Amino acid sequence: MSGDVQLFSKDCSSAEAAAREARHLQALRGCGIVPLRDVGAHGLALERAVCSLADVLHERGPLPEDEVRAVGAAASAALARVHAAGLVHGDVKPANLLLSHDRELWLADFDAACPADGQPLRRFSPGRLPAGAPARPAADLTALALALIELSTGILLDPGASWRAADLRRLGCSPALSAELSFMLGGEGSAPDARTAAEMLERLGTDSLPAPAVNAQRVDPAPTVEFVLARPRRDSSPRSVPAADGHAPSWWRRLAASWRPGDATPRSRDRPPVQASGSSQASRSS
Numbered sequence: 001m002s003g004d005v006q007l008f009s010k011d012c013s014s015a016e017a018a019a020r021e022a023r024h025l026q027a028l029r030g031c032g033i034v035p036l037r038d039v040g041a042h043g044l045a046l047e048r049a050v051c052s053l054a055d056v057l058h059e060r061g062p063l064p065e066d067e068v069r070a071v072g073a074a075a076s077a078a079l080a081r082v083h084a085a086g087l088v089h090g091d092v093k094p095a096n097l098l099l100s101h102d103r104e105l106w107l108a109d110f111d112a113a114c115p116a117d118g119q120p121l122r123r124f125s126p127g128r129l130p131a132g133a134p135a136r137p138a139a140d141l142t143a144l145a146l147a148l149i150e151l152s153t154g155i156l157l158d159p160g161a162s163w164r165a166a167d168l169r170r171l172g173c174s175p176a177l178s179a180e181l182s183f184m185l186g187g188e189g190s191a192p193d194a195r196t197a198a199e200m201l202e203r204l205g206t207d208s209l210p211a212p213a214v215n216a217q218r219v220d221p222a223p224t225v226e227f228v229l230a231r232p233r234r235d236s237s238p239r240s241v242p243a244a245d246g247h248a249p250s251w252w253r254r255l256a257a258s259w260r261p262g263d264a265t266p267r268s269r270d271r272p273p274v275q276a277s278g279s280s281q282a283s284r285s286s
Helices: 015-027 053-060 065-084 137-153 165-171 175-184 194-201 250-258 280-285
Strands: 007-011 036-039 043-047 097-099 105-107 155-157 274-276
Touching (some): 015 036, 053 097, 053 137, 065 105, 137 155, 137 165, 137 175, 137 194, 165 175
């Protein structure tokens, strides 16, 4: 290991969780995966990245299409390796897509990863996947498509609603990107696998990953939590997302307080269709 490599210490909830994530990272070691350097009793030593895509979005706002495509192609290629190993990442989002010092994209944070066995995911970030999403590769493609839409528009969409290409064009995605992201969401039929998605997004030959954020703040407006099933509501107000103590987390309370019926279309039956992501509320309302 080079002497100038900087390390990041990640605390895990338990020794078992640290060992489980370390096994995943060791099995997936290589291009597109955050490098594991050491394993401690309750944590991991990872090679430090410059910033995450959540930091970039927070600092710069929505990204140009060529940068969104480059992120999508690199992340899809990394997910193809994850899926080939029989795993589902389970928590794909801008905060878990890192830019390295060598201008590479790393997929990080495998504490929610699990076998692709179709069982409901027990850990993921609220608002990133529908409740009860099964542990299948398509779940990662859905989360990645939503992350790319977020990077392109500054808007985090309701994962429980149906989003067609026409809907994404109205949000500001280009016609070509709208069609491809809708395909990844399964909106135009069967969703592609990760390798197909990578080839689709890189077909224009772009390799222009975004420049890192100047002031990385490790932004993550919706951290991974233990998933708790909530009873469906019949009204159109935001669905409660309980935390471990039984109360909705503060980020969800702020979101629920700011939402108004009719903010956007299309709508799901029991959740608001559009959520502001990070600091993008100002750019969306200006």
